[in-house]
Amino acid sequence: MIVVGLTGSIGMGKSTTAAMFAESGAPIYDADAEVRRLYAKGGAAVSPIEAAFPGVTQDGAVDRARLGDRVLGDQAALERLNAIVWPLMGEARASFFRAAEDSGAQVVVLDIPLLFETGGERNVDAVVVVTAPPEVQRERVLARSGMNAAKLDAILAAQMADVEKRARAHFVVDTSAGLEKARAQVKAILEALRGRSEAGQ
DSSP states (O other): OEEEEEEOOTTSOHHHHHHHHHHTTOOEEEHHHHHHHHHSTTOTTHHHHHHHSTTOEETTEEOHHHHHHHHTTOHHHHHHHHHHHHHHHHHHHHHHHHHHHHHTOSEEEEEOTTTTTTTGGGGOSEEEEEEOOHHHHHHHHHTSTTOOHHHHHHHHHTSOOHHHHHHHOSEEEEOTTOHHHHHHHHHHHHHHHHHHHHTTO
């Protein structure tokens, strides 16, 4: 089974690309979705995060906006948060891999926004980076509710530059030319990876 790390900076179209991999039959582990589950009411991360960052929870759940305000641009705070969340996410990943193996999947995809930033590329067989031109990225992100240029710049400062991600990728999906072209790129990547799987590589 080939393990693929799917990543890309904010606004590049990574979630849409992940859905295309899923449509093509590749099981997807969605790191963001797992974080949302851990942060939700009753989630395993709520109490330890509130203990580390008092005041960031509301009605028994983590308020992501409040938490973001506390950790964005503060490396030490970010490391404290990661030390809480990553071990909890590891348990969910292990369950995902067991289910994928039981299903006989040839290729599985780990959708991890900060794959390179956390050193996660060392744990996968291939990396797919989703990209788009900077002007397209900014237009997409600034159209989101609650987003502004200062917040976007702070997020980008905490992420590895797109040009470096592309340089380190095994495959690149450019989402700026429309869904069908992106879908064709995903199909070609999966064909190449499944060919490697069948060849035992």
